[in-house]
Amino acid sequence: MLTQTTTRVLEPGDLGAALAVLESEPVANAFVTSRVQVAGLDPWRLGGEMWGWYDGGRLRSLCYSGANLVPICATPEAVRGFAERARRAGRRCSSIVGPAEATAYLWRLLEPSWGPAREVRAHQPLMVTEQAPATVRPDPYVRRIxxxxxxxxxxACVAMFxxxxxxxPLAGDGGLLYQARVAELVGSGRSFARIEDGRVLFKAEIGAATSHACQIQGVWVDPEYRGHGLSAPGMAAVIRYALADVAPVVSLYVNDYNTPARAAYRRVGFREVGAFMSVLF
Structure with missing residues (x-):
């Protein structure tokens, strides 16, 4: 039993406690929760370490340290503990991403040793919906890939990324990891698109999925077809699939400067419930 405030790498036996923390905020934590539910806490299977912050012997906060550094339900004191561990380990991630308040504090602590960042996206609205769009007809040509x-x-995936x-995403390993991820989403039936004459006009994926919530990602419209009214009906179709087959809550987060996308998401019923922040290296 840990009886004081401390931070440590979690082990497979900590899975139940970790899931309790993750599931306390099912929408915000959907990405990490979906990975932990499949891979557990073994670093090799999970693709990174899960750090835990304990207060009085109880696990209170988490931080996923893999390709991304992700603070989870992180109190200010937990963020300080995670930042100290991250400084000691050195930067191995390509981004820091998570709820805006905790991520901003984590970046303030890490920037002197990890900076400068290639880009900081300080406010990315987190949006959710629990019902099919009432006023937008789903695009009947959007289907599973x-x-x-x-x-x-x-x-299309490479262009979007x-x-x-x-x-x-083809840099570094030639795109092997990225292609494997795309293939995983296609194989699990969570990749959707409108294709005409072999050309993708609209696409999106359900990138994370738990029994409580799922997260749409990779929304993209062919640049030549932007402004043609494909985005909202396409999203309506993906929402329909998600609610019917995946989870009762559909979420996404979007850059605050992407005004057309935010308008399209509001049209299909998404509402803002919080904000994420991303630091890109």
Missing amino acids: RKDEMDVIMP TEEVGIS
Whole structure:
């Protein structure tokens, strides 16, 4: 029993306590929760370590340290503990992302040793909906991507990632990890698109899924078709699939400067419930 305030790497036997923390905020934590439910806390399977912050022997806060550094239900004192561990370990992540308040504090503590960042997105509204759009008809041509359509969807995924993040996902390992992730989403039936004559006009994925909530990601419209009214009906179709087959709550987060996307999301019933922040390296 840990009887004082402390931070340590969690082990497989800590799974129940970790899930209790994660599930206390099912929407905000959907991404990490979905990974932990599949992989447990073994670092090799999880793709990183899970750090736990204890107060009086009780696990209160978490921080996922892998390709992303993600504070979870993190109190200010927990953030200080996580920042100290991260400083000692050195930066191994490509981004810090999580609820805006905790992430902003974590970055303030890490910036002197980890900075400068390539980009800081300080306010990314977190949006949710629990019902199918009332006023927008789902695009009947948006459908699940088949496993034999990887060569069709992959260029659109690469274009979306490069536009959104500012670097190509094919850099480094030639895109092997990214292609594996895209294939995982296609294989699990969580990749959707409108395809005409072999060309992807709209696409989106359900990137994280638990029994309580799921998170839409990778929303993209072919640049030549932007302004043609594809986004809202396309999102309405993905929401319909998500509510019917995945979870009772659908969420996403969006850059605050992306005014057209935020308007489209509001049209299909999303409302803001909080904010994320991302620090990109």
